[in-house]
Amino acid sequence: MTVDAWGWLTLPNTPGGIVAGDVNLAWVEGRTLKKRLKLRLGRQLVVGGVARAMLFDGLAAEYRSKLGIGLSAFAGIPVERRFANYYRGDFVVGTRLFVAPSINTEVGASFIHMLDRGAVSRQDVGLDTRWRPLASVTLAGAAVWNIWDGRLSEFDLGPRWAPTSDFELQLGYRRTAPELFLPRTSIFTVFADTSRDELGGSLTWQATRALSVFGDLHPLLINGELGLDASLRLSV
Numbered sequence: 001m002t003v004d005a006w007g008w009l010t011l012p013n014t015p016g017g018i019v020a021g022d023v024n025l026a027w028v029e030g031r032t033l034k035k036r037l038k039l040r041l042g043r044q045l046v047v048g049g050v051a052r053a054m055l056f057d058g059l060a061a062e063y064r065s066k067l068g069i070g071l072s073a074f075a076g077i078p079v080e081r082r083f084a085n086y087y088r089g090d091f092v093v094g095t096r097l098f099v100a101p102s103i104n105t106e107v108g109a110s111f112i113h114m115l116d117r118g119a120v121s122r123q124d125v126g127l128d129t130r131w132r133p134l135a136s137v138t139l140a141g142a143a144v145w146n147i148w149d150g151r152l153s154e155f156d157l158g159p160r161w162a163p164t165s166d167f168e169l170q171l172g173y174r175r176t177a178p179e180l181f182l183p184r185t186s187i188f189t190v191f192a193d194t195s196r197d198e199l200g201g202s203l204t205w206q207a208t209r210a211l212s213v214f215g216d217l218h219p220l221l222i223n224g225e226l227g228l229d230a231s232l233r234l235s236v
Contacts, residue, residue: 001028024055037063046074049096049110050126050144055079056092068101078114089118104132114183121183123147126154136163146180153180158201171201197221198229211236 007021027042040060047053051074058076073095091114098108107129114122126144133139141157158172179192200218207213212235220227 002026033063036065037061043079046094048072049094049108049128050112050124051094051096051110054092058092064100068099070098070100072096072098089115091115092122106130116183116185119185120148121185124153137161146177148184149180151177151180153177166206168204169201170203172199174198193223195221195223200229 002025003023004025005021005023007019010018023043025043025045027040027044029038029040031038038061041058043055043057044060045053045055046060056074056076056078058074060072060074062070062072064070073093075091075093077090078092092112093114094110094112096108096110098106100106107127109125109127111125112122114120124144124146126142128140128142130138130140138160139158140160142154143152143156144154145151146153153176155175156172158170158174160168160170162168174197176196177194178196179189179194182189182192198218198220200216202216203214205213213233214235215232216230218229220229
């Protein structure tokens with residue numbers, strides 16, 4: 001069982017004070033079938049595939065076979081509105097089929113369907129992969145297709161090189177449709193970009209125990225307009 005919650009009480013000059021709080025996580029977990037089937041009930045975080053990282057209240061299950069083939073699924077109510085009641089018609093369901101023959105290789109296919117007051121807010125299908133051919137090299141990629149709009153909402157591909165624990169270099173290409181990251185029912189989709197392409201990388205180096213360096217450089221193409229995103233940070 002896991003519980004993560006917070007709260008506070010403010011005592012102003014007026015009687016009664018101000019009380020606030022929330023529950024971040026609260027779930028119970030059990031395993032069966034020789035610990036190959038995991039069940040989790042409650043407020044929890046689902047990660048991986050098109051679910052990305054999402055809080056929901058409900059039931060999640062995952063089964064892993066001896067051959068490295070697995071299936072996960074979840075269903076419940078999305079937790080996106082802090083300090084608000086649930087609305088009738090709020091619902092989310094998703095699943096991911098994956099093949100992981102070793103700890104260094106995994107390929108998955110996933111699907112998610114989400115409703116907001118009965119209207120479709122998300123409906124995505126995607127592929128993701130991770131391969132570690134060498135101890136210092138990792139290759140990862142992901143693609144997400146928005147079923148409702150019939151177009152690609154995310155494509156990400158790139159290697160990561162970490163020859164030591166003090167040095168890491170990441171390169172890659174990423175294409176996103178920022179408006180599709182928002183629920184279809186959100187008014188903010190009107191103001192979001194329709195396309196964003198990035199090509200570049202980042203470097204992290206712990207030069208000494210007291211000095212660390214981080215830098216990144218990404219030429220951009222946003223809605224057909226060229227741009228540049230770059231930063232450099234030294235920490236002592």
